[in-house]
Amino acid sequence: MKIAIIGAGNVGRALATGWRKGGHDVTLGVRDPAGSRAVELKQQGFAIAAPRDAAAGAQVIVLAVPWGAARATIEGLGSLAGKIVIDAMNPLTPDFSLALGHSDSAGETVARLAPAARVVKAFNTTGANNMVDSRYGAGKLLMLVAGDDGEAKASVMSLANDLGFEAVDAGPLAMSRHLEPMAMVWIKLALVQKLGRNFGFALLRR
Ligand SMILES: NC(=O)c1ccc[n+]([C@@H]2O[C@H](COP(=O)([O-])OP(=O)(O)OC[C@H]3O[C@@H](n4cnc5c(N)ncnc54)[C@H](OP(=O)(O)O)[C@@H]3O)[C@@H](O)[C@H]2O)c1
Numbered sequence: 001m002k003i004a005i006i007g008a009g010n011v012g013r014a015l016a017t018g019w020r021k022g023g024h025d026v027t028l029g030v031r032d033p034a035g036s037r038a039v040e041l042k043q044q045g046f047a048i049a050a051p052r053d054a055a056a057g058a059q060v061i062v063l064a065v066p067w068g069a070a071r072a073t074i075e076g077l078g079s080l081a082g083k084i085v086i087d088a089m090n091p092l093t094p095d096f097s098l099a100l101g102h103s104d105s106a107g108e109t110v111a112r113l114a115p116a117a118r119v120v121k122a123f124n125t126t127g128a129n130n131m132v133d134s135r136y137g138a139g140k141l142l143m144l145v146a147g148d149d150g151e152a153k154a155s156v157m158s159l160a161n162d163l164g165f166e167a168v169d170a171g172p173l174a175m176s177r178h179l180e181p182m183a184m185v186w187i188k189l190a191l192v193q194k195l196g197r198n199f200g201f202a203l204l205r206r
Helices: 010-021 036-043 051-056 067-075 106-113 128-132 150-162 173-191
Strands: 002-006 025-029 047-049 060-063 084-087 118-121 142-147 166-171
Touching: 002 010, 002 051, 010 025, 010 128, 010 150, 025 051, 036 047, 047 051, 060 067, 060 150, 067 106, 084 106, 084 150, 106 118, 106 173, 118 150, 118 173, 142 150, 142 173, 150 166, 166 173
Parallel strands: 002 025, 002 060, 025 047, 060 084, 084 118, 142 166
Antiparallel strands: 118 142
16 A cells, blocks of 8 residues: 655654565655655655655555654645545553543544544554564454444454464544553553553453
């Protein structure tokens, strides 16, 4: 698929690397496409463009920017009508609390900011390190995916499976209200409880 990833940070680069390996056509949308950081990324083989240009040619757009930059980023992307927009953001305050509480979510906010897009929440409940390498000895890591457009959600689940995750349909986009606090659990375990980053959630069945 033709994918634009907006934000070339930990998450953006991890997803771009995995999907390029999987044969997808990926462009990283960066704010300064002529800057030295962009030159470095190009030297590493990444396709680079300004966010608006990256989004214009893509079927799938991933938002991988800090929560505080969400509104300006979305407003700068131009028309997102009909496009699949993956919200990987967690709405964090600077002191690592949940910025929106439990009666709204980043996923739903993105849908309000881009009403014609097909918004899917995914890639927020595990660390970027697990997006770089999702392999653990004992089975696959879980990737919960939420959205209101079934076809868009199926495409995103397929993209998660391409990275080695077990994608599971978590329900409608409003489930972001639960997926974002779940990310807080991962973050707190990693940073406060000092588990480090080499763990993730999985689903056992019987
Ligand atoms: N890190 C994780 O393990 C993890 C896991 C799951 C979800 N998330 C979520 O994914 C999003 C990205 O996280 P990340 O760790 O990849 O962040 P990061 O390393 O800080 O990268 C964010 C990127 O966003 C771009 N950006 C655009 N507008 C910005 C602004 N106003 N201020 C700062 N950067 C801006 C920057 O790229 P350019 O300068 O090139 O434009 C920057 O490289 C966040 O919302 C985070 O909550 C993170």
